[in-house]
Amino acid sequence: MTCNGGLARVAKKDEKRFITPKSEDASQWYTDVILQAELADYSPVRGCQVYRPYGFAIWEKIKAHLNGRIIATGHENCYYPLFIPKSLLDKEAEHVEGFAPEVAWVTHGGGKQLDEPLAIRPTSEVVIGVMWAKWLQSYRDLPILHNQWANVVRWEKATRPFLRTLEFLWQEGHTAHRTEAEARAETAKMLEQYRRHAGEDLALFVIDGIKSESEKFAGAVETYGIEAMMPDGKALQSGTSHFLGQNFAKAYDIKYLEEDNTEQYVWTTSWGVSHRIMGGMLMAHGDDKGLILPPKVAPVHVVIVPIARDDDRPLVLEKCQGLARRLREVVYDGAALSVKVDDREEFRPGYKFAHWELRGVPLRIEVGPRDIEGSTCIIVDRLSGAKHELQVDYATYELDAESVSAKLENLQAALYARSREEVMGRIHEVESYEEFKQVIAEGRGFALAAWDGTAETEQRVKEETSATTRVIAAEPPGHNVKCLFSGGPARYRAYFAASY
């Protein structure tokens, strides 16, 4: 083997160890990063995924933030069962029709065929409604404000980790109210919580609004949603909030006695965010090196990489551990900073840098003999990659802790600002169908278009361009504005996009 041949081979082998650059192929990048950062893996069953510890840790951080918002808005957590008897599922016609193709059934148990098949919940309106009908008596029992964290199953045809899986983890809120106005207010309130969760916790700028008739939840009167925008120009429905009217109340007999001694049906809502939003967050923020996690949902905030030869090793490790202990006293986002010292002996520093960059850890600190000598360390943020010096007194571990938490806050803010800019830049107000087609075909993102609001137009646009309405803009079109597609009077301005 010649020297040159050897070098060429090294370069080639190294390529294999890196993930596909996001700039080159965002779709392949997504798959690579999820597997290689050990977030998740495929299971023996098609379309199902295993959450590995690091991936699950991210999900648990997301859950903690969203759960906090749900509890703070007055809801109580509980848990309803996985199975729904077929006869109960069948009661709300539109609901069952909407879900029929994707329901998984249990037909056998205890070694025998069951008298009645059990659906594995695709969502829990039914089983929850049945229980409420049993419990609810008086207007004094209202409102009911329940939430559960659960797994659900929908037999999807095409699956991708996090974005669409047969079994997925989510949160589903279900509420019952005395009045229509109160239920509508609840629907709006939770949509707003979702928007803020996406923006403030996940640093994802989303657009929100009401869904078209054809895009709404089966069984709902109205569905509202938040939509994120992915780097390939496809929209990702990241959370939905449904005003269910009295549809489920009537189908499942959810009634109570009013003040005036009359029996009344309740008004219900439901709203959900699934692990899909985690997939969206990963895809939106990452770069060619791997993930970039918003600090608020990063399982590790700071990784400390010791740089040492054999002689220096004990001293350097001791100083790293001391620094880690000090940093763990720093409060960030209401809790102790999560700090990891990568003291593995078998890897060199460069390998560790790449390892933690792939995993999206927001801050890295490097400590070597030179730093200890000079009472300093190197601190690097994952977004800019810029190296800065931070003063440390290695006798007392005195340091400017504020500047560390400030770096995390800045990173969180910078990610959101970047997301906002990215999404805003991908909203194209189009004036003609030609322009509309271009925006969609070129994967440029949302086309905001005047639309007559009919299902026929929507269907035709979908067939011709593959774009669907994502949400309807709050601001209506001006007077005499024509529908881009039919030429008739425009009723709405809608965000259209290809979607996941």
Next chain:
RNA sequence: CGGGCAGUAGCGCAGUCAGGUUAGCGCACCUGCUUUGGGAGCAGGGGGUCGCCAGUUCGAAUCUGGCCUGCCCGACCA
């Protein structure tokens, strides 16, 4: 669910067209030594019922059929 591509060690691949000794290579892994501020080097070593099931054949990773799984595109989809 349709069209295309793929499945050989943990990962990436060669070998398959033209069936024939112990199925190779790189990375990763284990041991030792030397290294350590951007993915270390050398030496030694372990690991594979060639996706699964049938069939053809004296003989199948290789040929035939079926199935499963993944990826891309479409359809479907809260």
